[in-house]
Amino acid sequence: MNDTTSRYRTMIGHRLFWPAAVLFVMLAANTIYRPGFLSIELKDGHLYGTPIDILRLSAPLILVALGMTLVISTGGIDLSVGSLCAISGAIACMYISKQPDQNSLGVVVTALALAMGVSLVLGAWNGVLVAVIGIQPIIATLILMVAGRGLAQLITEGQIITINSEPYRAIGLGHALTLPLAIFIALAAALLVAAFTRRTALGMIIESVGGNAMASRLAGIRSSRVIFLAYVISAACAAVAGFMMTANVSSADGNAAGLWVELDAILAVVIGGTSLAGGRFFLSGTIIGALIIQTLTTTVYAMDISPQTSLLFKAVVVIAVCLIQAPAFRARFSRRRRNVPPPATIADKPKEQVPA
Amino acid sequence: MTDSRPVLTMTGISKSFPGVRALHDVNFRLFPGEVHALMGENGAGKSTLIKVLTGVYDTDEGAITLDGEPVSFTGPMQATAAGVSTVFQEVNLCTNLSVAENIFIGREPRVFGAVRWGEVRRRARALLARLDLDLDVSAPLGSYSLAIQQMVAIARAIDIKARVLILDEPTSSLDAGEVAQLFRIMRQLRDEGIAILFVTHFLDQVYEIADRITVLRNGGLVGEYLTTELPQLSLVEKMIGKELDVLEGIEEHSRRDLAALEEGTPLVAVSNFGRAGAVEPFSLTIHAGEVVGLAGLLGSGRTEVARLLFGADRTDGGQVAIDGTASSLRTPAQAIDHGVGFCSENRRAEGIVADLSVRENMILAMQAARGWLRPIPRRRQDELVDKYVKALNIRPADPEVPVRNLSGGNQQKVLLARWLITEPRLLILDEPTRGIDIGAKTEIQKLVTQLSDGGMAVLFISAELEEVLRLSHKVAVMRDRQMVAQLANDESLDADRIMQTIASGSHREEADR
Numbered sequence: 060m061n062d063t064t065s066r067y068r069t070m071i072g073h074r075l076f077w078p079a080a081v082l083f084v085m086l087a088a089n090t091i092y093r094p095g096f097l098s099i100e101l102k103d104g105h106l107y108g109t110p111i112d113i114l115r116l117s118a119p120l121i122l123v124a125l126g127m128t129l130v131i132s133t134g135g136i137d138l139s140v141g142s143l144c145a146i147s148g149a150i151a152c153m154y155i156s157k158q159p160d161q162n163s164l165g166v167v168v169t170a171l172a173l174a175m176g177v178s179l180v181l182g183a184w185n186g187v188l189v190a191v192i193g194i195q196p197i198i199a200t201l202i203l204m205v206a207g208r209g210l211a212q213l214i215t216e217g218q219i220i221t222i223n224s225e226p227y228r229a230i231g232l233g234h235a236l237t238l239p240l241a242i243f244i245a246l247a248a249a250l251l252v253a254a255f256t257r258r259t260a261l262g263m264i265i266e267s268v269g270g271n272a273m274a275s276r277l278a279g280i281r282s283s284r285v286i287f288l289a290y291v292i293s294a295a296c297a298a299v300a301g302f303m304m305t306a307n308v309s310s311a312d313g314n315a316a317g318l319w320v321e322l323d324a325i326l327a328v329v330i331g332g333t334s335l336a337g338g339r340f341f342l343s344g345t346i347i348g349a350l351i352i353q354t355l356t357t358t359v360y361a362m363d364i365s366p367q368t369s370l371l372f373k374a375v376v377v378i379a380v381c382l383i384q385a386p387a388f389r390a391r392f393s394r395r396r397r398n399v400p401p402p403a404t405i406a407d408k409p410k411e412q413v414p415a
Numbered sequence: 416m417t418d419s420r421p422v423l424t425m426t427g428i429s430k431s432f433p434g435v436r437a438l439h440d441v442n443f444r445l446f447p448g449e450v451h452a453l454m455g456e457n458g459a460g461k462s463t464l465i466k467v468l469t470g471v472y473d474t475d476e477g478a479i480t481l482d483g484e485p486v487s488f489t490g491p492m493q494a495t496a497a498g499v500s501t502v503f504q505e506v507n508l509c510t511n512l513s514v515a516e517n518i519f520i521g522r523e524p525r526v527f528g529a530v531r532w533g534e535v536r537r538r539a540r541a542l543l544a545r546l547d548l549d550l551d552v553s554a555p556l557g558s559y560s561l562a563i564q565q566m567v568a569i570a571r572a573i574d575i576k577a578r579v580l581i582l583d584e585p586t587s588s589l590d591a592g593e594v595a596q597l598f599r600i601m602r603q604l605r606d607e608g609i610a611i612l613f614v615t616h617f618l619d620q621v622y623e624i625a626d627r628i629t630v631l632r633n634g635g636l637v638g639e640y641l642t643t644e645l646p647q648l649s650l651v652e653k654m655i656g657k658e659l660d661v662l663e664g665i666e667e668h669s670r671r672d673l674a675a676l677e678e679g680t681p682l683v684a685v686s687n688f689g690r691a692g693a694v695e696p697f698s699l700t701i702h703a704g705e706v707v708g709l710a711g712l713l714g715s716g717r718t719e720v721a722r723l724l725f726g727a728d729r730t731d732g733g734q735v736a737i738d739g740t741a742s743s744l745r746t747p748a749q750a751i752d753h754g755v756g757f758c759s760e761n762r763r764a765e766g767i768v769a770d771l772s773v774r775e776n777m778i779l780a781m782q783a784a785r786g787w788l789r790p791i792p793r794r795r796q797d798e799l800v801d802k803y804v805k806a807l808n809i810r811p812a813d814p815e816v817p818v819r820n821l822s823g824g825n826q827q828k829v830l831l832a833r834w835l836i837t838e839p840r841l842l843i844l845d846e847p848t849r850g851i852d853i854g855a856k857t858e859i860q861k862l863v864t865q866l867s868d869g870g871m872a873v874l875f876i877s878a879e880l881e882e883v884l885r886l887s888h889k890v891a892v893m894r895d896r897q898m899v900a901q902l903a904n905d906e907s908l909d910a911d912r913i914m915q916t917i918a919s920g921s922h923r924e925e926a927d928r
Contacts, residue, residue, distance in 0.1 A: 260782045260790040263775055270770040277727055277765050278833065279751035279783040338770040 074332045077384050078347040081330075085354050086110075093361060106237045109357065117353035118241035119144070119300035121346055123320050124327040125252045126293030128345045131328050133286045134269040134337030135189055135196035140297040140324060142207025143178055144317025147298035148305030149214040150174035152222050161224040170227070175298050181207070182294020186287035200290075204321070211313030221310040231306030241303055248299060252292065253342050262340070265289060269337025323352050330380055351380065420483070422447045422610050423468075423499070423579050428477035430467055437463040441477075441636045443629055445579060445610045450601060452625035452642070453614045456654055456713045456878075460634040461614050465581055469494040469501050481579075500572035501581040508568055510557030515539035517556050518571045542570045546600050562593030566600060573604065580604065581612045586620060598624050616714045617895050618647055618918065632656050647918040654712065655878070655914075676705045676888055680739040682872050683755075683841055685724065687733030694719040696733060697898035699891060701841060701874065706867045708883035708904070709876040710913050711893030717876045718760060720893065721843045724874065725757040726750040751784050756834030760846035760876070762823065766830045769819035773809070774800045776818045777832045784837060803832035808858065831859065841872040848882065860886060880910040892916045 089096040089109075099108035123140045130137040154170040155161050181203060188199035233240035256262030267275045268282040275282055300320070305311045329335060330351055331344025355376055359369040382388045421444040430438040438460045445451050453461050466472045468479065470488030479486050481497060488494040491501055508517045515536045523530040524538070539552040548566060556564055565585055572580055582601075586594050601624060605611055613625060621628060621642070628645055630637040630653045637653045645653075681700040689696030694716040701707050709717045722728040726744040735744050737753050744750045747757070759765035767776055777800050778791055785791065791799075800814045807828040811821070818829055827847060834842055844863070848856040863886050867873055877883050883890055884904065892900045892913060900916050902908050 258790070260785075260787040263771070263779075263782065264787050267768045267771060267775070267779055270768040271764075273765050274759075274768050275779075275783075277725070277747050277757060277759060278780045279748045280779070281746075281748050281783075285787065338768075 074341060075344055078330055078344055081380050082347055082351050089358055104237060105234050113353050113357050114242050115239040117349050118245035119303045120323055120353060121245040121349040122248050122296045122300040124324040124345045124349045125249060126296030127324040128328045128333055128340045128342060129265060129289040130293045131333055131335060132265050132269045132337055132340035133289050137293045138200040138321050139185060139203035139207055141317040141320045142204050143181060143294050143297035144301035144304055144320060145211035145313050146207055147174040147178045147301035148316045149211045149311045149313050150177055151302055152220045152305050152311035153214055155222045155224050155227055156220050161222055164226050167224060167226040178294045178298035179291055182291040186290035190283040190286035215311055215313045219310050219312045227306050228309050231303050249346060266339050327352055421445055422482060424480045426478050428467055429475045430463055430472060431475055436634050438634045445612055447610050448605055448608045449626040450605055450611045450613050450624050451627045452621045453612060453629050454654060455631035459631040461631060465583055498576055498578040500577040502568045502572050502585060503583050508556055508564060511555060513553050514550055514556050514567055515552040517567055542574055546570055562589050562596055577609060579610045583614045586615055630654060648915055651914055651918040676702050683737055685735045688723050688730040690723060690728055690731050695897040701872045703872055704867050704870045706873045706875055706887045708887030708890040709874060710880060710883050710890055711917055713878060715893040716896035717893050718845055721845050721876060725755055725843055754840035756837055756839035757843040758830050758834060758845060758847055762826055767818045767826050772815050773818050773829055774814035776829050777836060780833050781836050799836050807832055843874040845876045880913050884910060
């Protein structure tokens with residue numbers, strides 16, 4: 060008995076428990092509403108079904124959120140990822156549209172390399188503003204968030220660039236091993252970022268800088284390099300997401316591509332358990348967070364909620380998710396139910412107020 | 416000098432914050448026409464007493480009277496209106512506004528809601544003339560020196576028919592000439608019958624200007640004394656809270672041979688290191704295997720010396736030689752490359768990373784030195800961590816718990832382990848034993864001795880003279896942000912002599928005047 064209780068406790072205490080529970084409840088609710096929701100079928104060697112769609116559609120958000128996780132962990136924020144998606148997509152599509160043979164694999168690879176190169180430079184720009192010059196991250200990345208849209212428009216000359224390139228389209232809609240290619244790309248990116256941060260000491264050093272910048276400096280960490288790197292990684296992730304978004308529709312729209320994705324990404328990171336104040340980060344949590352957001356979007360469509368109220372619906376669910384995740388809220392709620400007066404220590408009071 | 420009736424009394428004042436008793440049953444009185452110094456180390460309760468007096472904090476217990484009437488201010492504005500004005504440590508004026516605007520901001524003379532600017536300037540000039548200041552009242556305040564800004568703040572404070580003027584560390588950012596100017600004005604106001612409460616860390620200044628001294632320690636009242644009847648040495652004793660005869664009873668520990676240690680090239684030799692506003696230029700040599708104690712009151716510049724040696728702050732000038740070779744200590748990373756480690760006194764803000772585990776906190780400095788691309792293999796991490804958890808007896812012995820869950824003493828040991836893992840050649844320990852229990856304290860002291868026997872140099876900073884004496888080969892004494900003496904720890908050195916040096920300085924600095 061004791062054993063099961065403690066195992067139950069451990070499970071509840073696991074940082075991924077609540078995000079996973081929320082995702083599960085959402086899927087269950089959908090299934091009750093529409094029993095066919097979870098069904099998957101094999102057609103022409105491809106798997107089809109709503110769960111697969113959710114995975115495929117959440118791939119760009121997962122990518123953006125992975126980079127955002129690292130940036131937030133340093134105690135920063137990257138508002139420019141949406142614009143970066145638009146820019147990388149615009150460059151790739153523009154380059155391909157100018158080539159005589161759009162289906163050539165070489166052309167697509169060159170286009171991707173070109174777009175990735177520019178995105179890395181823009182990520183470095185963010186990194187320099189924050190880590191070297193010392194501008195507040197929210198302001199520093201706001202510059203590229205606003206200017207980046209203009210840059211994307213400039214690249215596409217204000218047009219929506221349509222391309223007809225099979226290899227490029229495959230990034231968004233291709234299949235491999237019966238599953239959409241986008242899922243594998245997102246998975247690969249997640250593994251890559253995880254290896255890059257956890258197989259090296261980068262992850263711990265980022266967490267240290269985000270957790271206590273002053274102590275980290277006194278431990279000999281050259282934090283500006285690490286912070287710089289986080290913004291570059293974030294830009295690289297956003298660039299791949301941009302390829303995916305534009306490949307989905309085989310066209311680049313400087314205005315619409317990646318619009319507001321930075322907000323969804325921040326939300327995914329927070330739902331995943333990474334604190335906006337910096338410190339510990341959880342890549343697996345972020346991925347679940349991104350899946351929750353995509354499931355929510357899909358639910359809104361599936362339940363025929365009118366587009367006018369869908370944002371409101373989303374907001375309500377998001378607030379609920381955040382509350383359920385907050386330990387203080389859960390503590391208060393469970394105590395209420397047991398009719399115990401709320402403890403005095405719910406508010407996170409500063410521990411020491413030692414006047415000098 | 417003083418009337419028989421105090422203008423202000425505070426009786427039985429107590430004030431607690433969660434977990435801290437900031438003031439306990441403190442009495443204080445202030446007579447018209449006197450300068451009364453409020454003395455005590457950092458955390459003794461000086462600022463709290465002032466905040467209670469001016470209504471920033473409520474009192475838990477106790478009463479305040481002004482001119483015999485009980486008062487209870489709800490905030491500095493109300494206190495000011497009643498004649499109790501405060502000039503806080505950081506001049507809180509607007510440097511972009513004019514001198515006149517600063518003096519009258521919030522209470523400009525008006526007619527039908529419109530400010531009478533001519534009247535503002537005229538009255539500002541009159542006020543400043545009273546303080547013998549000749550300023551252009553239309554010029555922005557920022558165009559004047561800090562001392563002048565300080566005096567404008569005083570002018571603003573005394574305008575409102577002040578009877579009590581509280582100056583909270585007004586001299587901390589002033590140079591000697593500016594201090595003299597401020598004191599001239601303080602004397603003038605005193606002679607006009609204003610009671611002045613003066614808070615400072617500078618002992619010389621107290622003896623220059625104060626008529627009476629009240630000493631606080633750990634939130635309690637030590638006593639009220641006439642300056643003429645309290646020698647500097649006794650004042651220091653009362654602030655620290657140790658009687659000399661108690662200190663003299665400390666057993667003599669084996670004095671180690673300084674001359675033998677100081678043969679050969681010093682490990683670190685700095686000359687003319689200093690930083691404006693933090694610590695006056697000093698020179699210091701540290702040899703391998705040597706423990707250098709740094710003694711002095713809190714706020715005397717001990718930590719500042721440590722930070723300069725570690726590159727946490729940059730020195731304004733001077734040279735450093737490491738193993739006899741000219742070098743530099745401009746960033747912590749650079750200092751670590753040279754084999755220097757630094758345990759900050761501010762464990763929470765500058766030491767541990769609360770989110771990370773014990774293991775991660777321990778290997779942090781070593782990992783930082785290797786760079787993130789060369790992670791320490793997990794097995795090596797576990798070996799190192801295991802070794803130091805055992806060696807330092809860290810509890811709980813689980814290296815994967817977040818370090819925030821550990822007690823202060825154990826956190827301190829984790830920090831110590833962080834540096835020991837880097838095998839430093841010079842370890843700077845800033846108050847490593849403060850706020851930890853006696854057991855952990857002796858363990859750390861023992862460790863320092865062992866390390867220096869093994870050839871490590873240690874700079875040991877502590878407010879406890881016994882500790883410094885027990886461990887050090889030589890003691891550098893800080894006073895008013897100057898390194899006033901370096902004393903070999905031989906038979907002639909005892910706590911008494913260190914105290915005297917702290918109180919008077921081994922060589923009096925004329926520049927202080």
